[in-house]
Amino acid sequence: MIIRYLLSLFLCVTASLATLLAPAAPAWAVEPAAASATSAAAEPDPLARETPRSAISNLLQALADQDYERAALYFDVPTTGSRQQRNGPEQARRLLVLLDNGGSLKPFASLSNDEEGEINDDLPIDREQVGTITIAKKKVPVLLARGMDEPHQVWRISRETISQLMAASTPAGDPKDDDAVLIGGAPIEDWLKLLGLAAASFGGLWIAAALIVSGLQRRVAEPGTNSVLKFVQAALPPLSLLAAVAIFYTWADRLPVSIVARQILLRYIGVFAVVALVWLALRLIDAIAELAIARMQRRQARQVISVVTLLKRTVKFLLLAFSGVAVLDTFGIDVTTGIAALGIGGIALALGAQKTVENLVGSVTFIADRPAQIGDFVRVGDVTGTIEDVGIRSTRIRTGERTVITIPNGDLSARQIENFATRDRFLFNPVIAVAHGISYAKLLEAIDIVQQILRDHEKIAEGARARLARLAERSIDIEVFSYIDVSDFDESVIIREELLLQIYARFEHAGLRLAYPEIQASTRQFQVALDAEALAPLLSAARTAPDAGGPASSSAETSAAANTEASRNAPASVSPSQSVP
Structure with a gap:
């Protein structure tokens, strides 16, 4: 029984959404005769009887106000002075009595909001069933008939139903007690009964759901990682609310309470049905996305994580949008015109939100093309860092300085992206500078040492060379x-260090010196400066000596000049310790 009512409730909500989102007929499909209709015919019916939903809603409002004269206008009786027309208020009173005692009407969302009515109900095109009443212990349908009430096509209680109302035996007088306190056209006792039923059903099911979850948590070994427990925790609270709504729908029609109170609560309890369905869907989406992300993390499929996150956000947005439309319709707000206006407003919105659309398209392109994934180390323009999140609008990159840079996806998809995380090996390409002054045999030995180190290391890929x-x-x-045959950056740094240390150690053992051009050039210049400074006093003394010392002075000058020139011409490969003093 509960499953059947849950299915009926789901079909009601689905039918309401389908009716709201159904496309309107194009302008070219309008009949020529309709285009030439008078302005009077285009005016709405003052009693709002154009659709079955509006007719029943306004009829109930008249009955709640105990305005049977106005309620009689919703019955298909002649408008001229006749006995049937004079019996209109009595017919309305009888209908209210029968609906209060075992009768029922379709919920607000189930009533057709189309001027043509429901065309797939196996009834004539001008008939619509909106409920049932009990006459002589038999269920009798309450039918609406579509006809002309100049100048409008309207829906009213059919003459077949009127005949059955007049044949039924009902108590005389007003169905409501004169001493009863009325709220919204129904006794307060009826409201309390219905609200008590709703609170009891929901509270009981909520407690039962909490007990089931608590029992499962005690039995499961690892509650934090168990997928079944997560599913139950996500689904039970909204399912308990949905089941409570179904129970209320089932028992509300069986309670001897006012049809006005029943229909009002059944109408707005539909909001809770929509909330329960959306709540259930959102929690299931979160649970499924969480499990999918955990599985993709174990498989190192980081790009799929971005897709799952984007899909989760998109589905949630669409779900909330459609549920918002359904809730607005439940409150009687006509959203059909607003949805149709979105077609025109969408163009203006797209023109004003070009960057937003560009970023959305860029995010789809980035995820589909997969130039990088969450967790990859990339360079985008002058930005280098690790991708932390790929959103609908932008991508966040964590730099080496631990700052976060946000790049719009539209710009990101148009830039050159260098992905360091996808390297399957790392280039090892040093240039080893050997000092001048070694023999031919030593040079061959140096080349052979480097080649031997590359051949012997197990992490160097084939094809390595040293020339x-x-x-x-x-x-x-x-x-x-050569290439270091690992895909992990940290491991490649360690191997690079090992190779360079081995080359240095083998060169040192073989007596090979590495060249340091800059240091040697600086040392030579410093030595020349020292030589000139040391010889300056001698040259000065030689110039001031007596003539007898002339030859000696000339010899000293010649020696100093020779030493200075020798220092200038000393080879760059000579170390400081080997320089001529």
Whole structure:
């Protein structure tokens, strides 16, 4: 029974959404005769009887106000002076009595809001069933008939139903007690009965759901990671609310309470049904997305995490939008015109929100093309860092200085993206500068040492080479070209360090010196400066000595000049310890 009412409730909500979102007929499909209709015919019916929903809603309002004269206008009786027309108020009173005692009307959302009515109900095109009443212990349908009430096409209680009302035996007088306190056209006792039923059903089911979750938590070994427990925790609270709504729908029609109170609560309890469905859907979306993200993290499929996150946000947004439309319709707000206006307003919105649309398209392009994933280390323009999140509008990158830079997805998809995380190996390409002054045999030994180190290391990929690259002015360069066969950056740094330390140790053991051009040039210039400073007093003394010392002075000057010139011409590869004093 509960499942059947849940299904009926879901169908009611679905039908309401479908009716709201149904496209309007295009202008070219309007009949020529309709285009030439008079302005009087275009005016709305003052009693709002154009659709079955509006007719029943306004009829109930008249009955709640105990205005049977106005309620009689919703019955299909002749408008001229006749006995049936004079019996209109009595017919309205009888209908109210029968509805209060075992009768029922369709919920607000289930009533057709189309001027043509429901065309797939196996009834004539001008008939619509809106409820049932009990006459002589038999269920009799309450039918509406569509007809002309100049100058409008309107829905009214059909003459078949009127005949059955007049044949039924009902108590005379007003169905409501004169001493009863009325709220909204119904006795306060009826409101309390219905509200008590709603509170009891929801409270009982909520407690039952809490007990079930508590029992499962005690039985499950790892409550934090159990997928079944997470599903139950996500689904039970909204399911308990949805089941409470179904129970209320089932028992509200069986209680001997005013039809006015019943219909009002059944109308607005539909909001709770929509809330329960949306709540259930949102919690299931979160639970499924959480499980999917955890599984993708175990598989290192980080790009899929971005897709799951974007899909989750999009589905939530659409779900909330459609549920908002359904709630507005439940409160009687006509959203059809607003939805149709979105077609025109959407153009203006798109023109004013070009950047937003561009970022949305950019996010879809980025995720579909997959140039990078969450957790990848990338360079985008002059920004270098790790991608932390790919959103609908922008992408956040954590830099090495621990700052977060946000780049709009429209700009990101148009930029050149260098992804360091997708490297399958790392280039090892140092240039080893050997000092001048070594023999040919020693140079061959140096090249062989580097080649041997590359061959012996297990993490160096095949095809590694070390060759004499150039005889430079300050050094003899041996160029290495090889790949470190690992995909992890930290591991590659350790291996690079190992290789360089081995080359340095083997060179030191073989007596090979590495060239330091800048240091040697600076040392040579410093030595020349020292030589000139040391010889300056001698040159000065030689110039001031007597003539007898002339030859000696000339010899000293010649020796000092020779030493200075020798210092200038000393080779760059000579270390400071080998310089001529």
